[in-house]
């Protein structure tokens with residue numbers, strides 16, 4: 306098992322995104338540090354457009370993530386509906 | 395009646411194809427080898443450039459849109475910082491030393507990375523690669539500019555910020571970062587991608603920007619947090635590009651494996667040595683600390699780097715050669731380097747200091763196996779000398795490693811009481827190294843490293859060893875920019891202005 310992670314700036318735009326990540330990834334662990342939030346998960350983490358849209362109540366383009374992204378670890382796979390981070394098992 | 399016609403939206407994959415692949419063409423009146431002359435000499439075999447994909451599938455139109463938004467956010471905070479006495483809101487003026495090192499050593503590296511990506515974007519034949527390199531070239535110049543701009547606010551009030559460009563080219567500790575980038579920029583395009591995409595982005599920026607910027611937030615420095623996170627938002631894309639490049643090379647041809655492994659070995663160690671500066675900034679220069687260098691290494695080195703190499707094992711990649719030596723150095727490097735900076739502080743364009751009791755207690759808690767045993771006694775001794783009016787100053791010049799250009803101040807991996815020193819003789823000349831890792835790098839490419847510009851020999855070749863002339867040449871004002879923090883103009887000004895800002899006197 307390896308840890309994948311994503312770190313986002315701690316701000317009003319990312320609060321609902323982090324909530325969406327927690328909903329979609331029950332194994333994710335959210336670490337809050339000064340000015341940033343780092344989310345770790347075993348082997349795989351999925352970020353879904355639909356879940357974020359439900360949290361924020363408007364359309365969301367997954368590429369908007371780039372604005373508040375700090376760093377990530379894992380292989381990235383992205384399409385319109387989701388962004389997945391994974392390590393080979 | 396007006397009817398709103400919904401524009402048909404392109405899918406991400408289709409848009410990426412149209413806005414990257416479809417922009418390329420096959421040359422007809424010149425051979426491809428003539429158009430891309432540098433892509434073969436490193437020995438990397440590529441059979442199908444279309445296999446190169448940007449996993450984020452970012453196209454130039456979206457790129458400009460999101461970058462513009464990042465800039466607006468950045469300048470909103472930079473303006474607020476300048477308008478609200480941001481230079482007085484930091485926890486303590488000691489913190490400024492970390493910013494000075496950052497500006498002198500790292501920001502010019504961003505500019506070097508910009509030049510490098512502009513070049514390799516031209517040298518690679520694949521369109522996906524060209525577009526990704528173009529974006530990164532623009533990102534890197536943005537990083538250099540926003541960092542210089544953000545820190546220019548501090549230059550109005552404090553010493554040591556004014557001559558960062560000369561410092562970068564000429565001072566001894568900055569030449570560590572400079573030589574890293576010069577080495578990368580004088581390599582071929584594929585090696586450059588490993589040097590920057592893997593070593594700088596994957597190994598270094600996580601350790602440099604993430605805990606350090608979080609530390610800046612902790613120390614009340616909104617300007618640095620902002621440029622740091624604004625830059626780092628691009629780094630996620632850069633790391634992904636670096637990782638993609640490694641996987642691409644390994645998937646294209648089995649003959650690429652030994653070449654890639656050699657570069658990973660080399661650039662891991664090059665990057666690790668630059669981290670010598672970072673470890674010291676984290677453990678000693680942040681008045682309020684988020685985590686120790688050791689803790690940051692556990693997260694971004696051991697856990698994340700370990701995961702990366704486990705993942706790459708499917709291609710036959712093993713962890714870099716210097717991995718074990720790096721692990722052995724973690725609990726020592728920041729202390730050894732800070733002791734070096736303190737004793738040579740006449741020649742640094744920032745201040746250093748003897749850690750307080752409270753600092754030392756924090757360090758022994760974070761480094762239970764090493765700090766009290768090896769480093770506290772030295773600091774205690776240095777403090778006694780300072781109290782007696784005979785501060786420990788070393789006016790001799792440090793012996794520099796021919797590869798990484800750090801002074802040879804580190805110890806043997808398995809014995810922290812033995813100073814580590816390696817020597818190679820090449821064409822009748824003796825060359826010195828700080829470690830096995832640096833010696834191996836030299837031995838693989840001696841003709842490259844014998845040409846390295848080193849600041850100490852140059853002092854004698856160009857300035858006849860005249861320290862005053864050297865200070866002028868590097869833009870260092872004796873008694874203002876250098877020396878001990880205690881009694882410095884930065885300390886006096888900060889205390890006085892902060893007093894004025896919080897009272898009506």
Ligand SMILES: [Fe+2]
Nearest residue numbers: 504534537625
């Ligand atoms: Fe950068």
Ligand SMILES: [Fe+2]
Nearest residue numbers: 795798828832
């Ligand atoms: Fe070295």
